Amino acid sequence: MINNLPPNTVERLSLYRRVLLNYPYEENPFIHSHRLAHLLKINPAHVRRDLMLISFTGDIHKGYNIKKLIREIGEAIDCRYVQKVAFVGIGDMGRAVAEYFNNVNSKLKVVATFRINNEPATQFLDVKCYNIAKMNEVLKKEKVEIAVLAVPQSFANEIAKAIVNAGVKGILNFTSVYLKVPKSIHVENFDMIAKMEKLAYFTNKDFCPAG
Amino acid sequence: MINNLPPNTVERLSLYRRVLLNYPYEENPFIHSHRLAHLLKINPAHVRRDLMLISFTGDIHKGYNIKKLIREIGEAIDCRYVQKVAFVGIGDMGRAVAEYFNNVNSKLKVVATFRINNEPATQFLDVKCYNIAKMNEVLKKEKVEIAVLAVPQSFANEIAKAIVNAGVKGILNFTSVYLKVPKSIHVENFDMIAKMEKLAYFTNKDFCPAG
Numbered sequence: 001m002i003n004n005l006p007p008n009t010v011e012r013l014s015l016y017r018r019v020l021l022n023y024p025y026e027e028n029p030f031i032h033s034h035r036l037a038h039l040l041k042i043n044p045a046h047v048r049r050d051l052m053l054i055s056f057t058g059d060i061h062k063g064y065n066i067k068k069l070i071r072e073i074g075e076a077i078d079c080r081y082v083q084k085v086a087f088v089g090i091g092d093m094g095r096a097v098a099e100y101f102n103n104v105n106s107k108l109k110v111v112a113t114f115r116i117n118n119e120p121a122t123q124f125l126d127v128k129c130y131n132i133a134k135m136n137e138v139l140k141k142e143k144v145e146i147a148v149l150a151v152p153q154s155f156a157n158e159i160a161k162a163i164v165n166a167g168v169k170g171i172l173n174f175t176s177v178y179l180k181v182p183k184s185i186h187v188e189n190f191d192m193i194a195k196m197e198k199l200a201y202f203t204n205k206d207f208c209p210a211g
Numbered sequence: 212m213i214n215n216l217p218p219n220t221v222e223r224l225s226l227y228r229r230v231l232l233n234y235p236y237e238e239n240p241f242i243h244s245h246r247l248a249h250l251l252k253i254n255p256a257h258v259r260r261d262l263m264l265i266s267f268t269g270d271i272h273k274g275y276n277i278k279k280l281i282r283e284i285g286e287a288i289d290c291r292y293v294q295k296v297a298f299v300g301i302g303d304m305g306r307a308v309a310e311y312f313n314n315v316n317s318k319l320k321v322v323a324t325f326r327i328n329n330e331p332a333t334q335f336l337d338v339k340c341y342n343i344a345k346m347n348e349v350l351k352k353e354k355v356e357i358a359v360l361a362v363p364q365s366f367a368n369e370i371a372k373a374i375v376n377a378g379v380k381g382i383l384n385f386t387s388v389y390l391k392v393p394k395s396i397h398v399e400n401f402d403m404i405a406k407m408e409k410l411a412y413f414t415n416k417d418f419c420p421a422g
Contacts, residue, residue, distance in 0.1 A: 001412075001415070005412070007409060007413070010408070010409045010412045010413075011402075011405045011406070011408075011409045012405075014402075014404065014405040014408035014409065015402065015405050018387050018404060018405070019389070022388075022389075039389065040389075077408060077411075077412050078408075078411075079411055079412070079415035080415075081415075083411050083414070083415055085407070101404075101407075107411070108407060108408070108411055145411075145414055145415070146407065146410055146411060146414060148407075169414040170410040170411070170413065170414035171410075172403075172406055172407060172410055176229055177233075178230070178233075178250065186410060186413045186414050188406050188409060188410050190401070190403070190406055191222075191226065192383075192401070193225065193229065193312075194222045194223075194225040194226050194229070195222070195383055195399050195401055196296070196312075196319060196357065196359075196383060197221070197222075197225035197288060197289075197319070198218060198221045198222045198225065198399060199357055199381040199382075199383055199397060199399050200288075200289075200290055200294050200318070200319055200356075200357060200381070201212075201216070201221045201288050201290070202218070202221075202381065202397045203294070203356055203357060203380040203381035203397050204212070204290035204291075204292075204294055204356070
């Protein structure tokens with residue numbers, strides 16, 4: 001792992017890896033920064049700077065070796081041990097993510113989902129879905145470090161507090177609520193409503209594109 | 212609606228409104244840009260620039276009038292008519308969002324969710340959950356403009372194509388797949404896996420914070 005990478009670089013490195021894993025690298029083992037940037041609709045200068053930060057260099061004519069790059073990104077951002085993840089609310093999404101991580105990134109493992117209604121317990125892959133009453137017990141027993149929070153607004157802070165008390169260090173917050181947690185807890189806000197309102201702005205019939 | 216606002220400004224205006232709606236403005240009817248910026252952990256210069264773009268000015272001593280600002284943000288970014296939204300996959304999330312929009316932003320209305328498995332049909336608030344086999348028919352009948360796509364990777368492009376064929380203009384893409392859709396379709400990528408890997412990087416025990 002390379003320490004002190006900028007947050008946006010870490011996020012983009014994760015994106016590069018995902019795009020490259022879907023890229024036909026058996027036929028084209030090399031890729032240029034501008035091609036990779038184009039696939040992600042970002043600036044090629046970002047790609048070059050991010051890869052410089054992990055000391056990855058390409059061939060000036062052929063570009064970057066894709067297989068090597070995938071491996072080096074893993075070396076740079078993946079944890080050396082397996083970090084456990086739980087989903088609180090939003091069971092369906094937990095399943096889709098569990099599927100990806102179980103196949104690709106073996107350093108993140110979804111170990112539990114929790115539902116806040118009273119539907120019967122279910123299981124998907126290896127992931128059990130528990131009632132939220134069991135949350136404290138399961139998070140502690142499994143030593144979960146990361147939780148995804150997707151519960152109704154009115155419960156958000158109460159449940160976030162319980163998650164932190166159970167030892168979780170990072171929260172991916174899908175709610176629209178600003179979470180009041182200690183500074184040592186890393187929160188990533190993933191704001192669906194702002195994205196929807198942005199989409200509405202650019203798709204509505206009154207909108208006239210520039211130019 | 213104000214045309215040609217930058218995409219990031221639209222997204223931030225949506226965030227300002229949400230924070231301000233939760234702010235105790237009955238007691239404190241005014242807010243300064245630095246306070247609003249602090250609540251969102253962003254740069255106060257962004258707040259000032261964004262509000263300048265919608266020609267909103269505050270009182271140099273008291274700050275911005277919150278109730279007025281909420282209204283002006285609506286004037287700037289909300290559509291004049293109601294845009295309809297559907298969720299494909301991820302039924303639980305559709306419910307949480309439906310709840311927010313039905314209470315706050317009357318210009319976005321979640322009208323349907325679609326499931327890709329064979330669970331029985333359900334209903335939440337006014338929102339029916341259909342089997343995906345009904346998607347084309349329902350999207351057309353309801354004149355849905357915005358769809359949220361959260362299906363397994365292997366179906367993503369096939370379902371996106373069907374969504375576009377049914378007349379949808381904007382897609383909020385929760386899958387990790389790059390969608391191949393016509394340029395006229397506005398796609399917002401909402402990348403859960405990149406966020407999770409970022410969170411894992413900053414929360415893992417090997418990580419030493421800078422300084």
